[in-house]
Amino acid sequence: MNQKPLQVEDNMVVSLSYILTASGARPGHNPEKQAATQIVQGHKQVVAGLEQALYGMSVGDEKDITVAPSQGYGDVNPASVQTLPRNSVPSFAAATQGQRLRLLHKKSGKLRRATVLNVTPDTIVLDFNHPLAGRTLHYHLRVDEIRQATATELETSPQAES
Numbered sequence: 638m639n640q641k642p643l644q645v646e647d648n649m650v651v652s653l654s655y656i657l658t659a660s661g662a663r664p665g666h667n668p669e670k671q672a673a674t675q676i677v678q679g680h681k682q683v684v685a686g687l688e689q690a691l692y693g694m695s696v697g698d699e700k701d702i703t704v705a706p707s708q709g710y711g712d713v714n715p716a717s718v719q720t721l722p723r724n725s726v727p728s729f730a731a732a733t734q735g736q737r738l739r740l741l742h743k744k745s746g747k748l749r750r751a752t753v754l755n756v757t758p759d760t761i762v763l764d765f766n767h768p769l770a771g772r773t774l775h776y777h778l779r780v781d782e783i784r785q786a787t788a789t790e791l792e793t794s795p796q797a798e799s
Contacts, residue, residue, distance in 0.1 A: 642695040643783045647679030652782035659772040677786050677794040684709045694780045704774040713771035723761045732756055
């Protein structure tokens, strides 16, 4: 008797390959990304629209999906664009438009990523939105492997950054 192929469901380790393109130009972002990754399904390790699309897929399945900003990296938040004194951080001295920076927040100790939007002699304008915020995402997906996650993988499964 033929067994039904294993399908993606919560608490499974899913290895997948994808090509990602995003609509709309944002400074400092590569328009296409090809990658492979491994996630624990249902643990919010990828954007919600991608996670939803994986349910029910089997090894070897491929599909094209479109993910709206609300199910991807969210809308652009204008409050996340900040103008700072250029001398406030020594590394700003060599900053250029379009450059992506990683900054350590002094109070929280949290690493923040930003894209340089503009540089003047006195100020620097930084965009702390995710580079894909406000963009519609287009994925070509392929499921390469599926298996049950181990107890250790479930306990230590990293959660996606919000």
